[in-house]
Amino acid sequence: MHQLFFSGLENCGGQLTGPNGTFTSPNYPDEGHSITYTNIISLSPTGNVITRQKSAQIIAKCTMENNSTLEVIYVTKNDIIQNTTAGGRYNVSMSFYDSDSFSQPVHQSPYYVDLNQTLFAQVTLHSTDPDLLVFVDTCIASPQPEFGSPTYDLIRSGCNKDDTVVTYPPLEHYGRFKFSSFRFLRNFPSVYLQCDILICDSKNANSRCTEGCISRQKRAIPSYTWKTNTIVGPIRLKRNLRSADHSGKRDT
Secondary structure: OEEEEEEOHHHOOOEEEOOOEEEOOOOOEOOOOOEEEEEEEEEOOOOOOOOOOOOEEEEEEEEEEEOOOOEEEEEEOOOOEEEEEEEEEEEEEEEEEOOOOOOOEOOOOOEEEOOOOEEEEEEEEEOOOOOEEEEEEEEEEEOOOOOOOOOEEEEEOOEEOOOOOEEOOOEOOEEEEEEEOOOOOOOOOOEEEEEEEEEEEOOOOOOHHHHOOOOOOOOOOOOOOEEEEEEEEEEEEHHHHHHHHHHHHHHO
16 A cells, blocks of 8 residues: 655645655646646556566646645555545735835734834745745725725735835745825724735746736736735724823723
C-alpha cells in the first residue's frame, strides 16, 4: 500500500511515503479563474528480475480557491492510473502599517488616527509560489462593516479615485497603497475598507496585474487567474477616543 499526503499550499505537490515513490513532473498552474497545481507521481516496484509489488501512477491536482489551506490523503492499491482532484484556498490578508517601509504592522483595533493622516495599507498573499503576482483592483470605504450605503471609492478598476491615493507598483505577493484619512458625514464614527484583489501569473507580461488602471472605454480586460476580497477596519479619529475618555471620567 502506498500513501500520498498533501498539507497546505506549500506542500500542495505532495510528500510521498512508501517504496520507491518518485515525482515525474513539477507543479504548474492552469489558466482560468482558479489556479490548479498538478503532479504526476509514479510508484515503481523494487527488484531486478521479478517483483511482488504493484506499480501505479497517480495524477494529483489541487485547485486553489481563497482563504484556507488544504489537506488530502489518497491511498492506491491497484496497478492502474488514478486521478484525484481537491479544492483549496489561498490566504490573503490586509493590514495597516506605520510607515511606507511596510515593516511594522498596526495591531491596534480600532485604529485611531488623526484627520488627514497618511495611512499605509498592504495586501499580503501568504504563498510560497514565486510565480504569483498580487494586484489591488478596487477598494471602497464604508462606515459600516456590511458595506451598505454610503460608500466611497478609493480605487476602482486599478484607477485612483481619491486625490490622496498613491498606489505602489505590484511587488510579488504584496499590493500596497496609501491615502489620507477622512471621516464620513452624519456622525458615523468608523471607516472600513474592502478591497478586491486579483492574483495573476507573474510570467504573463500582459496580465491584468501588470495593466494598471483600466477605464470604462477599454473593452478587452487582460486575464487574471484568481479573485477575492478582503476587509480591514475600523478606523476611528483620535478625537472620538478623547471624547470617550472624557465621558467616562464624568461618569465616574
